Amino acid sequence: MQRQYLSIDIGGTTIKSARIDHSGNIMTKGKLMTPRSKDAFIQALQMIIRENPMITAICVSVPGIVDPQTGNVQFTGVLSYMGEFHLSEYLEKTTKLPVYVGNDANCATLAELWLGNLVGVDYGAVITLGTSVGGGIVINGKLLHGPHSRAGELSAMVTNRDNPDVEQRTVGATTSAVKMVEMITRAYNLSDLTDGRQAFQKISAHDPLAWKIFEEYCRRVAYLIINLQAVLDLEVVLIGGGISVQPILIKEIKTQFVKVQKSDRRLMADITMPIIKAANFGNEANLLGALYGLLLKIEN
Structure with a gap:
């Protein structure tokens, strides 16, 4: 059985998630409404992680300015209430797993570079x-x-x-x-x-x-x-x-x-x-691109 990765696509309206294998095959999908407060947002992430045990790593696509080296995010748009948040560090500490965080449009581009x-x-x-x-x-x-x-x-x-x-x-x-x-x-x-x-x-x-x-x-x-x-x-x-x-x-x-x-x-x-x-991928672009960003990070 191939390793599975949890990919999370945070959007202004919904948060999508999927378990994806190393080849880009999507095994399971989930979706919930994007919360409108910081506490509710953190709780939503924790719930998604709890619902996806036995994963190898976590990758996240977010709207905002992302430092690709540190995973620090300056959230924008309707998620501005999150301010500047070190999402990668938070997830690594709480899950003890490797984490990649990327800008949503960059993740869409990575999906096209990988498989599109x-x-x-x-x-x-x-x-x-x-x-x-x-x-x-x-x-x-x-x-x-x-x-x-x-x-x-x-x-x-x-x-x-x-x-x-x-x-x-x-x-x-x-x-x-x-x-x-x-x-x-x-x-x-x-x-x-x-x-x-x-x-x-x-x-x-x-x-x-x-x-x-x-x-x-x-x-x-x-x-x-x-x-x-x-x-x-x-x-x-x-x-x-x-x-x-x-x-x-x-x-x-x-x-x-x-x-x-x-x-x-x-x-x-x-x-x-x-x-x-x-572009080749529709609603799955950010999920796949976030995983490719993670695989490149691990490779490097």
Whole structure:
């Protein structure tokens, strides 16, 4: 029987967990709602660990700034109540097991490097579209962390600097998939503002109101990829996040990339369009990537 590892994916809405073997086969799965206080959060982690005995090590994907060497986390978003927390040290002391903690977008990128669409790619990136925009960058076949553990923080890129609202100047603010869906559902007075299924039904039907919002959204994603290309000259850019399962999303991002590029001769001369496609893994990406991060840590 292969060794099994406990992988935990902490999200703003839910905490997913799985027991996974050394080859990336998922043996069991679990899910619970993400708590809204520090004490409840710690209790939830302890419960998940108790429910998964006989494991070899623990790996965790988290939203926030993570020091890959120490596992110290500066939590962000709805988990800001956790502040700065040495999650790796806490789990190692309480379980006496090896622990790896990684940023969620970086974990998604590691999953693609290990078993997905970045296998064999030297220069690539993953862009995760959700409440905000996450990213992971691959240089020379390895995940780039940077000296401050902040490489790939695409949401902090300033692309709308003239907006008088300071909070609307960054990629994270202007390229939120959740906000895009909400704009469409509001336009049609739908009762559930988070109903992505109905939003994409309108998009797929090329309904004028929905299509205009969607087209502008894809253009912003295309601008983001163009900016990455100007600096990194990537071979492959993968689109992740829940909406990446919609084939029309990838198709329209490519269309908008070409339109933007053709509108400026400098972009035609200086920018090469990378391969743009959906990331291979959906909701399991962070779970698998966290395990690969752990295996690399153990190997090193």
